[in-house]
Amino acid sequence: MAEIYLNDIAHGRSGDKGDTSNVCVYARKPEYYKIIEREVTPKTLHAHFGDMVKGEIVRYDVPSLGGFNFVMKHALGGGATMSLRLDSLGKSMGSAVMRMKIHVTDEEMSGIIA
């Protein structure tokens, strides 16, 4: 078992709709899809963010694109001009998701290093 950053196996982008942040997360290689599916769930992602994301997190799976769409409510401190955050539009929420630490088996890890 090894611990890696989601960033090592995924890429994506964040956007905003009001106070809702969406982050799409794609596997960098097709074989990583299963790892993301297992490791990055609404529950684990909420544990990662804590009270930075105040509302519900929903994950939509899009296997045909090898990715997932995470929709996080009340995630931007109010959103747009309401938010007092420096990043009121959540442009860095994508990299904040990628910062999540996930666990992979030794076998998976050997594929990632290769």
Added chain:
Amino acid sequence: MKKIAIGGGQGFWGDSPDAALHMLRHADIQYMACDYLAELTMSIMAKQQLKDPGKGFAPDFVTRILKEGGKEAWEKGIRILTNAGGMNITGCVEAIRQWADSASMKGYKIGYVTGDSIKEKIPQLLKEGWTFPNFDYDGDFNEIVDKIYNCNAYIGHEGIKECLNQGADVVITGRAADSALFLAPFAHEFGWAEDDWDNLARGIMAGHLLECGGQGAGGNYMYDWRGVPRMDELGFPIAEITDDTFEITKAPDCGGIICEQSCKEQFLYEVLDPANYMTPDVNVDISQATITQVGPDRVRIGNVRGKQKPDKLKLCVGYHKGWKTVSMLSFAWPDAYEKAQYCADVIMKKMARRGMKADDIHISYIGVNSLHLNVADMSEESLKNLNECVLRIAVFSEDKSECAKIIPEISPMQLNGPPGASFFGGRAHVQEVMALWPTYVPRDALDIQAHILEV
């Protein structure tokens, strides 16, 4: 087989005109659409128009796009669509008329679509029992009704298509949905029916991939940003559609990248449920979609499906919420973060003594956690040798004078606080905070009209 190509010329109000002008000059396109409106842009424009009735639209469309490339586009037969009209569609049309007139473009047809702004209809709709429920938060619409700046429905492609049917060379809208600007030319050219959901969905997704300009061609690209060629000459994406294909590419001889990963990052951007991506024209289903590289800087999009459009339209209401101020102080090694924290403490103790009644205070440290907040690395190891750190304090209050109380307390910290505090950027200002009330309105509350003005 008939093929129609449309370029995405602008991703927001303030975007660079370079890619749009390059595209007009060098790409084989029949249409270009320019998106200027983000969620809050309409409120900013409404506020500008209150101060000066001649404002309230994006003048850049005329000064930076049309003046530089509009005549050439017209001569080549490239028709341009934009929501630059914002809150002042007729003001934008008049600016275009003056430009076309001065450029001796007799016969230039300016199409425009009115009817998205329904602020004056609110009292009547309330009387009829419509409650304007906020779909993000609880709250009673009646409490904000006298603080509203703007009230605009996201309208679909029909009015734009009607302008094209009438021969418009340029089409101006207010709050048309971004993607409707791109759907309209395809629907016009291919004669798609109003209930041809699968085709309408293809047109919408073409728009979705183009409406953010450079973001669809290697800008803001996480997958491999270092590998994006010539980012200083970033091209914007172009969508090509035939009866049975849908491809994304870009203009020849420009920077940027069009590949599976660049399109994927934009594909789900600001989408909620991929099986129900709601637009005024169609409910789009991209939950089974495919994106495949079919050539250099060329991908093919497949399996985009559409379902019946919603019977209500999204309504964007911007209203006055309160006031905010942001102050910053910088600190250097050693112990930069500790000093900044200490300084924040000192300021907050002073503010407590002054009795500042803030409704919200947000303290963060630029260089440490102002972007990633809870998930930033706050380990001792990462903080101990920090070169520098900027304390940022943001205060929100419904009362402007409460908000202003902190402003004079910041610069004295240079002499009265932890060592090395440096104040920069001048005294902070109190800024108005506008908020959005996202809600719906019944489709039949709107009276959408298409007009043509010939120069």
